[in-house]
Amino acid sequence: MRGYTPGQLAAGALILAFLLAFLVAPVATVVYVAFTEPAGGFTLSHFGAFLDIALMRESFWNSLYVAAASVLFATLLAVPLAYFTARFRFRGALVIQTLGVLPLIMPPFVGAVAMQLIFGRSGSLNLLLDDWLGVRLPLMDGLNGVIFVESLHYFPFILMNLVVAMGNIDASMEESAQNLGASGWRLFRRVVFPLAMPGYVAGASLVFVKVFDDLGTPLVLNVTNMLAPQAYLRITSIGIEDPIGYVISVLMIAFSLFALWMSALALKGRDYATLQRAGGALGLRELKPWQAAAVYAWIAMVLLLVLSPHIGILLLSVGTVWSFSVVPDAFTLQHYATVFQDSPRMIWNTIAYCGLAALIDVVLATAIAYLVLRTRLPLRGSLDLIASAALAIPGVVLAIGYLRMFHGVTLPLGGELLTASWLLIVIAYSIRRLPYALRSCVAALHQVHVSLEEAAESLGATKTRALRRIVVPLMMGGILAGFVTSFMTAAVELSATIMLTSSQSVAPMSYGIYLYMQSAAGRGPGAALGVLAVAIVAMGTYFSHRAMRSRAIDLDRQL
Amino acid sequence: MSKARVEAQNIGARYGRNIVLRAIDLVIEPGEFFALLGPSGSGKSTLLRLVAGFIQPDGGRLLIGGVDVAGVPPWRRDVGMVFQNYALWPHMTVWQNVAFGLEERRLAKAVVERQVREALRLVNLAEFAERRPSQLSGGQQQRVALARTIAVEPKVLLLDEPLSNLDAKLRVRMREELRALQRKLGTTTIFVTHDQEEAMTTSDRIAVMDQGVIQQVGSALQIFDEPANRFVANFVGSVNVLPAGSALAQELSLSPNGGDIVLRPHTIAIAQAPGGAERKWIAGTVAEREFLGPFIRYRLRIGEAELVVEVAHRIGADGYRPGEAVYAGVDPQQARLLNSSAGGAP
Numbered sequence: 001m002r003g004y005t006p007g008q009l010a011a012g013a014l015i016l017a018f019l020l021a022f023l024v025a026p027v028a029t030v031v032y033v034a035f036t037e038p039a040g041g042f043t044l045s046h047f048g049a050f051l052d053i054a055l056m057r058e059s060f061w062n063s064l065y066v067a068a069a070s071v072l073f074a075t076l077l078a079v080p081l082a083y084f085t086a087r088f089r090f091r092g093a094l095v096i097q098t099l100g101v102l103p104l105i106m107p108p109f110v111g112a113v114a115m116q117l118i119f120g121r122s123g124s125l126n127l128l129l130d131d132w133l134g135v136r137l138p139l140m141d142g143l144n145g146v147i148f149v150e151s152l153h154y155f156p157f158i159l160m161n162l163v164v165a166m167g168n169i170d171a172s173m174e175e176s177a178q179n180l181g182a183s184g185w186r187l188f189r190r191v192v193f194p195l196a197m198p199g200y201v202a203g204a205s206l207v208f209v210k211v212f213d214d215l216g217t218p219l220v221l222n223v224t225n226m227l228a229p230q231a232y233l234r235i236t237s238i239g240i241e242d243p244i245g246y247v248i249s250v251l252m253i254a255f256s257l258f259a260l261w262m263s264a265l266a267l268k269g270r271d272y273a274t275l276q277r278a279g280g281a282l283g284l285r286e287l288k289p290w291q292a293a294a295v296y297a298w299i300a301m302v303l304l305l306v307l308s309p310h311i312g313i314l315l316l317s318v319g320t321v322w323s324f325s326v327v328p329d330a331f332t333l334q335h336y337a338t339v340f341q342d343s344p345r346m347i348w349n350t351i352a353y354c355g356l357a358a359l360i361d362v363v364l365a366t367a368i369a370y371l372v373l374r375t376r377l378p379l380r381g382s383l384d385l386i387a388s389a390a391l392a393i394p395g396v397v398l399a400i401g402y403l404r405m406f407h408g409v410t411l412p413l414g415g416e417l418l419t420a421s422w423l424l425i426v427i428a429y430s431i432r433r434l435p436y437a438l439r440s441c442v443a444a445l446h447q448v449h450v451s452l453e454e455a456a457e458s459l460g461a462t463k464t465r466a467l468r469r470i471v472v473p474l475m476m477g478g479i480l481a482g483f484v485t486s487f488m489t490a491a492v493e494l495s496a497t498i499m500l501t502s503s504q505s506v507a508p509m510s511y512g513i514y515l516y517m518q519s520a521a522g523r524g525p526g527a528a529l530g531v532l533a534v535a536i537v538a539m540g541t542y543f544s545h546r547a548m549r550s551r552a553i554d555l556d557r558q559l
Numbered sequence: 560m561s562k563a564r565v566e567a568q569n570i571g572a573r574y575g576r577n578i579v580l581r582a583i584d585l586v587i588e589p590g591e592f593f594a595l596l597g598p599s600g601s602g603k604s605t606l607l608r609l610v611a612g613f614i615q616p617d618g619g620r621l622l623i624g625g626v627d628v629a630g631v632p633p634w635r636r637d638v639g640m641v642f643q644n645y646a647l648w649p650h651m652t653v654w655q656n657v658a659f660g661l662e663e664r665r666l667a668k669a670v671v672e673r674q675v676r677e678a679l680r681l682v683n684l685a686e687f688a689e690r691r692p693s694q695l696s697g698g699q700q701q702r703v704a705l706a707r708t709i710a711v712e713p714k715v716l717l718l719d720e721p722l723s724n725l726d727a728k729l730r731v732r733m734r735e736e737l738r739a740l741q742r743k744l745g746t747t748t749i750f751v752t753h754d755q756e757e758a759m760t761t762s763d764r765i766a767v768m769d770q771g772v773i774q775q776v777g778s779a780l781q782i783f784d785e786p787a788n789r790f791v792a793n794f795v796g797s798v799n800v801l802p803a804g805s806a807l808a809q810e811l812s813l814s815p816n817g818g819d820i821v822l823r824p825h826t827i828a829i830a831q832a833p834g835g836a837e838r839k840w841i842a843g844t845v846a847e848r849e850f851l852g853p854f855i856r857y858r859l860r861i862g863e864a865e866l867v868v869e870v871a872h873r874i875g876a877d878g879y880r881p882g883e884a885v886y887a888g889v890d891p892q893q894a895r896l897l898n899s900s901a902g903g904a905p
Contacts, residue, residue, distance in 0.1 A: 462632070
């Protein structure tokens with residue numbers, strides 16, 4: 001038996017061609033250029049040149065330092081919160097869940113400006129501290145600022161993974177340890193902590209990769225001595241031929257892969273979630289009064305920190321002038337008017353690009369999930385692998401690859417340059433967000449038992465009909481969730497956007513925010529545009545949660 | 560309703576390098592209720608899925624209604640399957656579930672409606688048409704799965720452990736309903752189960768399978784009374800197998816041609832002193848006793864050998880205690896010989 005139909009073969013071939021053209025080839029081009037002499041032939045000289053430049057060496061260490069420090073601070077924020085939810089019975093669980101989502105709905109580079117105004121050298125906090133105590137905290141100075149913004153923005157990745165991991169620990173695990181004489185700290189150290197470890201490593205490595213690759217935050221904070229900004233600056237100011245940009249790209253890919261590999265290594269053979277579960281989750285304990293005070297104080301502090309960029313950006317968007325003062329001098333709606341007057345195009349572009357990219361993503365993801373889980377198509381595993389590998393490719397690198405590979409290519413109709421059109425932005429978004437949609441669709445298809453499909457077939461439905469009438473409707477929750485996740489994360493993408501946006505007319509909102517934020521006068525409208533972006537993303541988050549919840553309910557009923 | 564003969568000729572199957580079916584030869588007569596009985600891993604479900612068309616045989620021929628179905632996909636086989644987990648589509652109502660197969664056959668709306676109503680009536684679920692599967696009990700879900708399959712009037716009905724997800728009481732009732740429904744429809748039915756009682760109570764004939772091989776085919780009576788080999792004897796009911804040449808076998812002198820002796824525990828009598836001459840009486844001691852309600856099971860030690868004896872229980876009859884010296888009475892008429900070289904598991 002062949003195990004696949006001609007239609008499935010064609011679909012697989014098309015997807016593979018798309019991935020090869022827009023993911024594998026551009027990245028290969030970048031790597032190739034980094035190791036090739038101008039005249040051709042293998043060389044390591046570009047790496048030598050990279051190491052000879054003091055600024056590059058500094059950028060390299062800075063990027064490593066910022067990523068590691070961000071993981072550390074994100075851990076400090078996340079671990080207590082995760083522990084509280086898994087261990088104690090208290091009324092803050094909802095707050096903690098909100099904490100987990102709030103930062104993610106605002107891209108870090110949008111919050112960065114607001115953070116500067118609140119925590120910066122002459123920001124609200126330092127003005128107050130200076131007045132009362134005569135001290136200033138260098139929270140936002142140089143690299144500190146990047147670390148502060150990034151850890152505040154990305155700690156939910158660790159929090160969420162830890163909460164899930166601890167939630168999956170069966171009460172019987174703890175009870176049997178207690179039964180055998182373990183308690184208190186030893187119980188936590190020997191049983192609970194090792195069981196939650198894989199979840200932590202998964203979250204932490206994701207934070208590392210995200211911070212290491214982030215271009216927007218350092219740029220907005222005017223920190224250029226890091227790798228991502230340097231790659232951007234080399235390519236945009238010196239030119240597409242400058243080999244140093246490619247060397248940086250290769251380094252960034254290498255570190256991303258390394259972090260993800262570490263995470264895979266840590267998780268290998270430790271998929272504890274699949275262990276049979278006998279009872280419920282870990283037993284929750286009542287808080288003693290002093291514990292309650294400490295827990296609520298910690299949650300309040302984190303909540304305040306997490307909300308600060310949101311409050312800041314809101315104040316900024318409705319303030320007239322905000323400089324050397326705790327809050328803006330006066331309030332106005334002028335900035336929103338400006339935004340709607342100047343850049344309605346950008347708002348429309350964002351919705352169109354991200355909608356299109358998300359659509360491409362769910363179609364590809366559904367097809368890949370089906371081919372991988374339900375057919376014996378040759379190379380089906382590599383489809384999944386390649387699509388997921390996009391996670392390890394920084395936006396800057398993908399964009400550089402596109403610019404180099406499609407340099408001078410014109411579109412068939414009208415003769416417009418491909419690199420100047422909106423098409424590449426959409427493709428970049430869809431490639432970068434494909435892994436999210438794919439995980440969502442694979443998880444959804446896993447929930448659909450094969451017998452549901454076989455029942456349809458034995459009742460006379462062909463493979464295609466069974467797919468349309470049974471499989472896709474049952475996957476709908478996951479497909480929808482994948483669409484929304486792709487849409488909202490694409491809406492706040494800046495790394496690839498900033499490099500692929502060739503003119504104002506094709507620019508999406510994220511680019512507009514960045515552009516506005518370059519000048520002091522543009523901060524107000526920039527913030528207004530940021531608030532609008534956050535509103536769009538927040539709506540997306542809300543709908544995605546609803547979609548996933550209704551799906552969970554459906555499946556609960558089914559089982 | 561159509562009835563089809565199902566015929567397997569020298570069929571083999573494998574998953575990768577793992578051989579799951581070997582040289583299966585089987586004829587299932589039109590309208591027959593046929594059970595495939597065996598432990599998990601015996602290949603019985605694989606054989607069922609082969610008939611449904613979800614997997615392809617590794618060799619041999621499969622005929623349904625006299626037609627070789629090699630290469631015919633499941634949706635063109637006209638073979639209805641009821642899945643172990645029912646496989647009801649959670650996003651459709653009961654009515655939509657049952658109508659599905661008819662719609663796929665592009666039947667006129669009025670026909671679909673009539674046949675869905677008829678199928679639901681047959682399984683006594685007419686008033687549940689608008690419910691979702693999740694709003695039904697296990698037994699009701701099982702009936703929807705059945706209605707969905709018989710609505711398309713398949714040539715062959717395949718049942719894959721359809722009762723295993725029900726509780727014990729419901730299982731007994733559903734198997735009676737299943738049998739009655741099959742009688743009414745007359746569809747050729749293949750029923751996969753690991754439960755000997757289920758197979759024996761429902762089926763016209765049974766194929767006992769082990770390790771991908773059919774060990775014996777016959778009626779429930781034949782399989783129980785005349786087991787073909789040790790595996791069948793052990794799998795269907797409890798049994799004493801006395802190896803040919805063992806001290807006990809020689810003492811009973813029941814095995815003139817040197818085959819193993821099969822003795823059902825309930826055919827052996829037990830007494831304090833040797834009884835009538837129609838039985839052969841052997842001395843032993845009670846090693847263990849288990850009270851099971853309807854009967855008491857004794858494990859007797861006779862020299863080096865052990866003999867299991869089951870005696871019907873009556874109020875006031877307390878039976879024998881472990882350690883007590885007793886006599887076991889074997890009725891030669893009830894003993895059966897196994898061909899020592901017959902295939903199957905040791």
